[in-house]
Amino acid sequence: GLVNTRDMFAKAIKGGYAIPAFNFNNMEQMQAIIQACVEASSPVILQVSAGARKYANQTLLRYMAQGAVEYAKELGKNIPIVLHLDHGNSFELCKSCIDMGFSSVMIDGSHLPYDENVALTKQVVDYAHQHDVTVEGELGVLAGVEDEVSAEHHTYTDPADVIDFVQKTGVDSLAISIGTSHGANKFKPEQCTRNAEGILVPPELRFDILAEIEKKLPGFPIVLHGSSSVPQEYVKIINTHGGALKDAVGIPEEQLRKAAKSAVCKINIDSDGRLAMTAAVRKIFVDQPAEFDPRKYLGPARDELKKLYKHKCENVLGSAGQA
Numbered sequence: 431g432l433v434n435t436r437d438m439f440a441k442a443i444k445g446g447y448a449i450p451a452f453n454f455n456n457m458e459q460m461q462a463i464i465q466a467c468v469e470a471s472s473p474v475i476l477q478v479s480a481g482a483r484k485y486a487n488q489t490l491l492r493y494m495a496q497g498a499v500e501y502a503k504e505l506g507k508n509i510p511i512v513l514h515l516d517h518g519n520s521f522e523l524c525k526s527c528i529d530m531g532f533s534s535v536m537i538d539g540s541h542l543p544y545d546e547n548v549a550l551t552k553q554v555v556d557y558a559h560q561h562d563v564t565v566e567g568e569l570g571v572l573a574g575v576e577d578e579v580s581a582e583h584h585t586y587t588d589p590a591d592v593i594d595f596v597q598k599t600g601v602d603s604l605a606i607s608i609g610t611s612h613g614a615n616k617f618k619p620e621q622c623t624r625n626a627e628g629i630l631v632p633p634e635l636r637f638d639i640l641a642e643i644e645k646k647l648p649g650f651p652i653v654l655h656g657s658s659s660v661p662q663e664y665v666k667i668i669n670t671h672g673g674a675l676k677d678a679v680g681i682p683e684e685q686l687r688k689a690a691k692s693a694v695c696k697i698n699i700d701s702d703g704r705l706a707m708t709a710a711v712r713k714i715f716v717d718q719p720a721e722f723d724p725r726k727y728l729g730p731a732r733d734e735l736k737k738l739y740k741h742k743c744e745n746v747l748g749s750a751g752q753a
């Protein structure tokens with residue numbers, strides 16, 4: 431069945447790798463994630479966002495994840511699979527997911543005043559732990575849009591807060607802000623330099639803050655949101671096949687590789703998958719304009735997504751071979 435994150439994170443910290451947390455809201459994405467992780471023999475976290483619940487229905491997604499456990503076995507490997515609520519914003523929403531069979535939830539009180547974040551997170555932890563469900567909390571605010579909340583600047587996690595937050599709330603993992611952000615435009619062009627080909631090169635993540643947090647919480651599971659790399663090959667295919675993505679830039683994979691070796695044991699990736707699928711679909715629409723069977727474009731989009739996610743497990747997060 432579905433498992434919570436407890437053992438998975440303990441092993442990842444010891445082993446110096448990170449578990450991929452991939453968002454899904456439809457069947458093709460779920461298939462691609464499971465195919466990739468079975469072939470790579472990687473544990474995986476399937477994440478459902480508030481937007482995904484609205485789009486696809488929480489009940490359907492929950493049973494798709496249950497189906498994913500059986501699907502993985504059919505493909506030949508019983509990999510550990512977590513079903514996780516991404517960016518839960520209220521006790522009621524977290525409770526509803528816990529009651530329905532999610533094995534992990536995030537309560538994101540990061541935009542609230544500190545004491546309110548502590549109180550809300552503790553309320554969720556107290557309920558979740560009665561049901562053997564693990565909880566991710568967040569301290570610090572990522573720049574950009576996070577659900578309905580949007581922030582102009584990063585508020586980096588203050589290492590001085592982390593011990594108090596973890597002790598008071600009892601969370602199982604902590605999402606932090608060290609310079610990542612959601613979406614395909616993680617940095618403004620003026621924050622970047624340009625390489626010889628004119629490609630934007632972003633500033634480094636704040637590994638100094640991560641190191642301070644690790645010193646305060648030795649062996650405690652840390653989570654990175656907003657960790658898509660925004661592969662420029664996909665941006666190029668999209669833009670040469672009718673798309674219009676401007677100044678798209680992500681977190682270089684080298685930095686994620688480095689983060690995965692630290693106490694960071696969950697790395698969230700959604701936008702890269704969107705880019706992979708969109709590139710594949712746009713190319714088929716241009717190259718094969720007579721096609722009108724959705725399987726003829728969603729199938730190749732699924733294959734591209736699988737290839738990308740396998741690459742993340744094998745070459746970036748180090749989770750391959752750990753299932």
Ligand code: G3H
Pocket residue numbers: 453479480481482516517576577612613700701
């Ligand atoms: O947290 C952000 C994820 O990429 C989910 O985005 O709310 O559009 O599904 P979404």
Ligand code: 13P
Pocket residue numbers: 453516517611612613614654655656657658659698699700701702
């Ligand atoms: P990206 O937008 O960088 O893929 O981040 C996804 C995420 O953090 C989901 O919670």
Ligand code: NA
Pocket residue numbers: 442443446447448689690691692693694695
């Ligand atoms: Na790690």
Ligand code: ZN
Pocket residue numbers: 517612655656698
């Ligand atoms: Zn996120």
